[in-house]
Amino acid sequence: MKLATMQNGQPDGRLHIVSRDLSRAVAASDVETLQRLLEDWEGLAPGLEAQYAALNAGPVEGEVDFDAKNAMAPLPRAWQWLDGSAFASHGDLMDTVLGIKKEKTGRPLMYQGVSDTFFGPRETVSFPSEADDIDFEGEFGVITDKVARGASPEQAMTHIRLLVQINDWSLRRIAPIEMKTGFGWVQAKPPCAMAPVAVTPDEVGPEWRDGRLDLELTVDWNGERFGAANGYAMGVGFHELVAHAAYSRTLVAGTVIGSGTVSNTNFREVGSSCIAERRGIEILDLGAAKTRFMRNGDTVRMEARRRDGDVLFGAIDQTVSSS
Numbered sequence: 001m002k003l004a005t006m007q008n009g010q011p012d013g014r015l016h017i018v019s020r021d022l023s024r025a026v027a028a029s030d031v032e033t034l035q036r037l038l039e040d041w042e043g044l045a046p047g048l049e050a051q052y053a054a055l056n057a058g059p060v061e062g063e064v065d066f067d068a069k070n071a072m073a074p075l076p077r078a079w080q081w082l083d084g085s086a087f088a089s090h091g092d093l094m095d096t097v098l099g100i101k102k103e104k105t106g107r108p109l110m111y112q113g114v115s116d117t118f119f120g121p122r123e124t125v126s127f128p129s130e131a132d133d134i135d136f137e138g139e140f141g142v143i144t145d146k147v148a149r150g151a152s153p154e155q156a157m158t159h160i161r162l163l164v165q166i167n168d169w170s171l172r173r174i175a176p177i178e179m180k181t182g183f184g185w186v187q188a189k190p191p192c193a194m195a196p197v198a199v200t201p202d203e204v205g206p207e208w209r210d211g212r213l214d215l216e217l218t219v220d221w222n223g224e225r226f227g228a229a230n231g232y233a234m235g236v237g238f239h240e241l242v243a244h245a246a247y248s249r250t251l252v253a254g255t256v257i258g259s260g261t262v263s264n265t266n267f268r269e270v271g272s273s274c275i276a277e278r279r280g281i282e283i284l285d286l287g288a289a290k291t292r293f294m295r296n297g298d299t300v301r302m303e304a305r306r307r308d309g310d311v312l313f314g315a316i317d318q319t320v321s322s323s
Contacts, residue, residue, distance in 0.1 A: 001017070001045070001048060001049055001052045001199070001200045001202075001203065002017070002018040002019070002020065002022070002052070002197050002198070002199050002200075002203060002312075003015060003016070003017065003018065003028075003034060003037075003048075003074060003162070003197065003198045003199075004016050004018045004025060004066070004071050004074060004196050004197050004198070004314075005033070005034055005071065005072045005073065005074050005075070005076060006025070006070055006071055006072065007070050007071070007072055007120075011076060011077060012032075012033040012034075012035060012076055012077065013033065013072045013076055014027060014028075014032060014033070015027070015028040015031055015032060015033050015034050015036075015037065016028060016066075017048060017051050017052050017055055018055075018066050018197055019055050019056055019066070020056050020203075020310070021310075021311070022066055022197060022311050022314055023065065023066055024055060024063050024064070024065060024066055025055075025063065025064055025065075025066040026051070026055055026060055026061075026062050026063045026064070027062060028048055028051065029047060029048070029051055030044075030047065031044050031047075031048065034074055034075050034198070034254075035075065035253070035254050038075075038143065038144075038145050038161060038253040038254045039145070039146075039253045039254070041145045041161055041253075045161075068121050068122055068196040068314050068315070068317075069122045071120055071121055071122070071196035071197075071314075072118075072120045073118035073119060073120055073121070073193065073194035074143075074162070074164060074194055074196070074197065074198035075118060075143060075164075075194070075198070075254060075256060076117075076118055076120075077115065077116045077117060077118065078115045078116075078118065078143075078254050078255065078256045079115065079252045079253075079254045079255060080112070080115050080251065080252060080254070080255040080256065081112065081113045081114060081115035081118075081192070081255075081256045081257075081258070082110050082111070082112055082113075082241075082245050082255065082256070082257045082258070083110065083111055083112075083113055083139070083168060083257070083258040083260060084108055084109060084110045084236075084241045084257065084258055084259055084260045085108075085109035085110070085260035085261075086108065086109075086234040086235050086236050086241065086259050086260050087229075087233055087234060087235065087259070087260055087261060087262060087263040087264075088235050089233070089263045089264060089265045089267060090260065090261045090262075090263030090267075090274075090277055091109065091260075093263075093267075093277060093280045093281070093284075094276065094277070094280055096280070096284070097279075097280040097283050097284070107244070108235075108236050108240065108241055108244045109260070110241065110244065110245065110257075111184055111185060111189075112184075113168075113185070113189050113192070114189065114190065114191045114192070115256070116191075117191040118191060118192055118193065118194050118256075119167075119191055119192065119193035119194070119318070120193065120194075120196070121193065121194065121195050121196040121314060121315065121316045121317065121318070122317055122318065123193065123318060124318065124319045124320075124321050125169065125190075125193065125318055125319070125320060125321065126321045126322060127169075127171065127190065127320065127321070127322045128322065129322050130293075130294075130295055130296060130322050131173065132171040132172075132173045132174060133171060133172035133173040133293040134169070134170075134171060134172075134293050134294040134295075134320055134322075135169070135170045135171070135172050135274050135275045135276055135293055135294065136167050136168075136169065136170075136219070136221075136273075136274060136275070136294070136300045136302075137167065137168040137169070137170055137260075137261045137273060137274040138165075138166075138167060138217045138219045138227070138229075138261065138262050138273035138274065138302045139165070139166040139167070139168050139217075139258045139259050139260060139261060139262060139273070140163065140164070140165060140166065140213045140215075140217070140231050140258070140259045140262065140304070141163070141164045141165070141166045141194075141256055141257060141258040141259060142160045142161075142162065142163055142164070142238045142242070142256070142257050143160075143161060143162040143163075143164060143198060143254065143255070143256050143257075144156075144159045144160055144161060144242060144251055144253070144254075144255045144257070145159050145161050145253045145254075146159070146250065146251065146252060146253045147159045147242060147245075147246045147250065147251035147255070148246065148250055149246055149247075149248065149249055149250045150246065150247065151242070151243055151246045152243055153211075153237070153239045153240045153242075153243040154239070155243070156239045156240075156242035156243040156246065157211060157239040157242075159242065159251075160201060160211075160238060160239065160242065161200065162198040162199065162200060163198065163199050163200075163201060163204065163208070163213065163312075163313075164194050164195065164198045164199075164256070164313065165194065165195035165217070165302060165303075165304055165312075165313040165316065166192050166193065166194055166195075166258055167192060167193040167194075167300065167302055167316050167318065168189075168192045168258060168260075168261070169189075169190050169191070169192060169193070170188060170189060170274070170276070171187065171188045171189075171190065172188075172275075172276055172293060174187045174188040175188040175189075192258075193316055193318060194316070195302070195303075195313035195314050195315060195316045196313070196314040196315075197312070197313045197314045198313070199312050199313065203312065204306065204312065205306065207306055207307065209232075210232075210237050211234075211237025211238045211239040211240065212231060212232045212234050212237050212238065213231040213232065213304070214230065214231065214232040215230065215231050215232075215304045215305070215306065215312070216228045216229065216230050216231075216270075216304065216305075217229060217230075217231060217262045217273060217302060217303075217304045218302065218303050218304070219271070219272075219273050219300065219301070219302050220300070220301040220302075221275075221294075221298065221299070221300055222298055222299055223299070223301075225271065226271055226272065226273075226278070227267075227270060227271030227272040227273050227278075228270050228271055229262045229263050229264045229267070229270050229271065229272065229273050230262070230264055230270070231259065231262050231304075233262075233263070233264050233265070234259055238257065238259070241257050241259075242255075242257055245257060261273050261274050261277065263277060267281060268281060268285075273302075275291055275292075275293055275294070278291045279291050294320045295320070296320060296321055296322055297319065297320065297321075298319070298320045299317065299318065299319050299320075300316070300317075300318055300320075301315055301316065301317045301318075302315065302316040303315040303316075
């Protein structure tokens with residue numbers, strides 16, 4: 001099943017079912033918002049699955065052309081946003097460049113970020129200043145229903161209801177200042193953005209395995225290919241990240257958990273999902289960073305497709321502004 005939230009003047013929008021090819025959509029029957037669906041997935045999802053099947057079979061009453069320009073984030077505001085850092089190639093590179101020494105504990109890395117706002121996929125995003133070194137970060141993510149405290153990774157897997165694609169915006173000038181305090185990010189991490197469509201794991205087919213998305217996330221900056229790293233390289237799967245988060249707390253329905261910046265060990269060949277990684281490679285290879293950060297008017301586009309070409313989440317396509 002593929003789901004989107006369309007603008008309707010309300011902060012949580014209106015939940016829609018989207019056809020498999022992302023060409024058509026229809027308002028979800030008897031379920032106004034994605035949050036409502038997540039709170040009663042077992043009771044409400046079967047009816048929406050039937051509606052999804054009907055939409056893919058042919059025209060249905062009330063359908064409209066699906067236009068991502070009118071889409072909000074699938075979950076425009078969430079009870080909780082927890083972002084991991086599950087790609088060791090990215091974390092190790094950034095630690096080396098920043099001169100940060102971390103003890104290897106085997107524990108997943110995770111922080112809690114802004115959850116009350118997720119930007120829409122076509123939303124122009126405003127930041128305080130270009131001088132803060134604006135950076136995009138391409139990620140995958142999951143949205144859960146309610147997860148009991150102490151859930152095992154196997155139990156956590158059953159609570160992963162939706163998969164999403166995320167742009168985790170970062171202000172790189174501020175990040176090392178906050179990291180060195182040892183207390184966490186606030187100013188360096190503004191709200192994230194989501195691609196227009198959230199998908200159930202069964203829609204991904206064999207490319208969803210071991211709690212990971214075996215998909216290339218293509219990233220284009222100002223129309224030029226910047227990276228195409230594969231999401232399967234996560235050191236821990238999403239089910240393990242969910243279980244880690246649920247160790248001492250119940251996760252409410254509508255918890256969003258991110259993978260961290262998608263990165264591969266052969267990043268010099270496949271490219272990067274954020275500017276900071278590219279700059280880190282330049283520092284190691286050339287002695288100094290050459291690539292600038294984002295400026296007003298710059299665009300970033302992110303998209304993931306199955307190997308058969310099926311568009312899963314639609315594209316994040318955003319423009320930067322500062323005010």
